[in-house]
Amino acid sequence: MEAAWKLKQLVREAALLRASDVHLIPEERGVIVRYRLDGQLIDVEVLTHQLGRKLISHMKFIAGMDIGERRRPQNKRIELQVDDITIFIRLSTFPSALIETLVLRIFPYSKSDNLLELALFPSQVEYLQKLIHSPHGLILICGPTGAGKTTTLYSLLKDRMQHTKENIMTLEDPVERRETGLLQMEINEKAGVTYAAGLRSLLRHDPDLIVIGEIRDEETAEIAVKAAMSGHLVISSLHSSSTSGAVRRMLDLGVDAADLQEVLHGVVAQRLIDLKCSFCTGKCSIHCKKRRNTRRKALYEILMEEELQQVFHYLDTPHASAYPVNNLRKQLRRGIALGFISEKEWMRLGKGAYV
Secondary structure, X not given: OHHHHHHHHHHHHHHHHOOOEEEEEEEOOEEEEEEEEOOEXXXXXXXXXXXXXXXXXXXXXXXXXXXXXXXXXXXXXXXXXXXXXXXEEEEEEXXXXXXXXXXXXXXXXXXXXXXXXXXXXXXXXXXXXXXXXXXOEEEEEEOOOOOOHHHHHHHHHHHHHOOOOOOEEEEEOOOOOOOOOEXXXXXXXXXXXXXXXXXXXXXXXXXXXXXXXXXXXXXXXHHHHHHHHOOOEEEEEEOOOOHHHHHHXXXXXXXXXXXXXXXXXXXXXXXXXXXXXXXXXXXXXXXXXXXXXXXXXXXXXXXXXXXXXXXXXXXXXXXXXHOOOOHHHHHHHHHHHOOOOOHHHHHHHHOOOOO
């Protein structure tokens, strides 16, 4: 009972603060509880080793993990009811010298799915909507971990579902949150349900729009392109730091350049930026963060139409890697000029390797 109560307390507090992750880290003095708030880790409290073990075992049990297995990492998803709100949580365990560490990635159901509320600049939403309402083709969403790609993807689907009635099917690893109106399949590699195998089965189920959680290998990339060539709209995420880099990544995975050029409708690179705080000038405390309804917004680098075709042209030249797509830098400068973004945020993102 103590572990169940503590779990709900931690998740309730994390959801209130809009934390993205909760970390349980074993140390000599106890199990440290940390929240990731706006990309930064903040220590919250220290649990005893006994309570920490009970809490981790309880979470593994309700998630259907192997409680006795502490030597290898495990990943599962659970849904938790907290104050009449369904919160979707992805659990990840990792063995350590003391006891297992555990991280909870939190996806609150009440989080806004309105694209206009996600984006810093409404003008960028028009381009995103133009992409999601394409009749067919391939759309890639890229960016670093924690950039909000999943939220943007679900928001795009919600936007399309408001206008059309279609068979929308997803392949996810794992299904991070259940959505009404979507047919969601979870990857299970132990059972042979890989992205490639799942996509083959999905194509026989008469889909209109296909969502692939991530393109990881050559086989998945090839099938995704073939699905788009057959008249489906395919959306997927990809590990790449820029839009032009995503095109290069697909080619590195063995996709034929002519086929990719034919089906690729657009590429979106996303970053979350911290907005200037109206309550303080320095680093915000937890109490300050509680008072702010909006702390972060998304900036998008969107590559489509003529600019996208230019990327394919430059990829054939010796200086392909130098092709400048600076939409993110431009958006950052615009945000600074309008007073939304601090110079500190420019140093963190604008001059980094991700932009």
